[in-house]
Amino acid sequence: DAGITQSPRYKITETGRQVTLMCHQTWSHSYMFWYRQDLGHGLRLIYYSAAADITDKGEVPDGYVVSRSKTENFPLTLESATRSQTSVYFCASNYGGVYNEQFFGPGTRLTVL
Amino acid sequence: AQKVTQAQTEISVVEKEDVTLDCVYETRDTTYYLFWYKQPPSGELVFLIRRNSFDEQNEISGRYSWNFQKSTSSFNFTITASQVVDSAVYFCALNYNQGGKLIFGQGTELSVKP
Numbered sequence: 001d002a003g004i005t006q007s008p009r010y011k012i013t014e015t016g017r018q019v020t021l022m023c024h025q026t027w028s029h030s031y032m033f034w035y036r037q038d039l040g041h042g043l044r045l046i047y048y049s050a051a052a053d054i055t056d057k058g059e060v061p062d063g064y065v066v067s068r069s070k071t072e073n074f075p076l077t078l079e080s081a082t083r084s085q086t087s088v089y090f091c092a093s094n095y096g097g098v099y100n101e102q103f104f105g106p107g108t109r110l111t112v113l
Numbered sequence: 114a115q116k117v118t119q120a121q122t123e124i125s126v127v128e129k130e131d132v133t134l135d136c137v138y139e140t141r142d143t144t145y146y147l148f149w150y151k152q153p154p155s156g157e158l159v160f161l162i163r164r165n166s167f168d169e170q171n172e173i174s175g176r177y178s179w180n181f182q183k184s185t186s187s188f189n190f191t192i193t194a195s196q197v198v199d200s201a202v203y204f205c206a207l208n209y210n211q212g213g214k215l216i217f218g219q220g221t222e223l224s225v226k227p
Contacts, residue, residue, distance in 0.1 A: 031213045042119075042204060042217040058214070090158065096213040098146050099165070104158040 003027075006091050006105040013081050014113050021076045021108050023091030029103075031096040032074040034058075034066065036087040037107075043090065049074055050096065081112045115140045117207050119218035126195055127226050134190045134221045136205030142166075145209040147181065147188040152202040152220070164188060195225045 004025040013019050023032065030051050035043040035058075045058030047066040055066050063085060065077045074093075078085055088109050092102040116139040126132045138147065149161040162172060164181045172179045176193045192199050202222045206215040 033214070035217075040122075040219060042219040043215075044217070045214060048214060088156070092158075094213050098144060098208050098210060098213070099163070100213060101148055101160045101163055102213065102215060103160070104150075107156050 004091060004093055004103055004105040006108050008108060009106065010109050012111045012113065015082060016080050019078045019081050021089055023074045023105060025072055025093045027093065028071060029093035029095055031094050033092040033102060034076045035090045037090060038087050083112050086110060086112045115207060115209055115216050117205055117216050117218035119205055119221050121221045123222045125224045125226065128197060129194050131191060131193050132195050132223065134203050136188045136218060138186050138207050140207060140209050142209040145207060148206040149190050150204045150206065152204065197225050197227055199223060200225045
């Protein structure tokens with residue numbers, strides 16, 4: 001089925017561990033985005049990518065690493081998880097440009113103990 | 114700086130009441146788009162509407178309507194005759210550059226009680 005998927009949907013980890021959140025889209029969208037959603041902050045952009053092998057920082061990139069070797073995949077890695085990274089993470093994609101809406105994945109709820 | 118403000122954190126209404134969700138934005142760009150998204154209790158984000166900076170016509174879609182006023186930098190969303198299924202968090206967002214990045218407001222949690 002076409003769409004955007006995220007895995008895992010729920011993850012509990014411990015402080016200091018490395019965690020990778022996966023995002024996969026089937027629309028061949030050029031742009032992909034990672035957001036985190038926290039109470040009182042709405043959604044904040046972590047990283048985004050304009051195409052394969054092109055990534056850039058968003059508003060809150062510290063503590064996160066991304067890569068994009070294939071157009072359809074955009075994994076987000078927390079290299080050494082901290083409690084402040086407990087959040088709901090959303091992946092999104094679109095064709096870029098100021099006009100196009102973003103299509104969001106179902107989200108990953110991450111808890112760092 | 115680009116910014117979106119949704120000053121209403123939570124709104125509670127009784128079914129069939131009309132409700133307006135406020136959105137105020139800041140940008141120096143002359144070309145931009147504004148969006149509204151809905152996040153129901155199930156958690157997914159659903160696109161509702163976009164409006165470009167050159168089109169100040171109001172938009173109506175069923176019970177939903179949007180009022181865009183550049184003079185006050187506002188893009189407010191009204192639900193007429195609210196229903197329990199309208200209960201959700203609503204986000205207003207701004208897109209001002211070709212990268213497609215969105216700047217979101219903090220969200221307004223709407224609770225519609227029967």
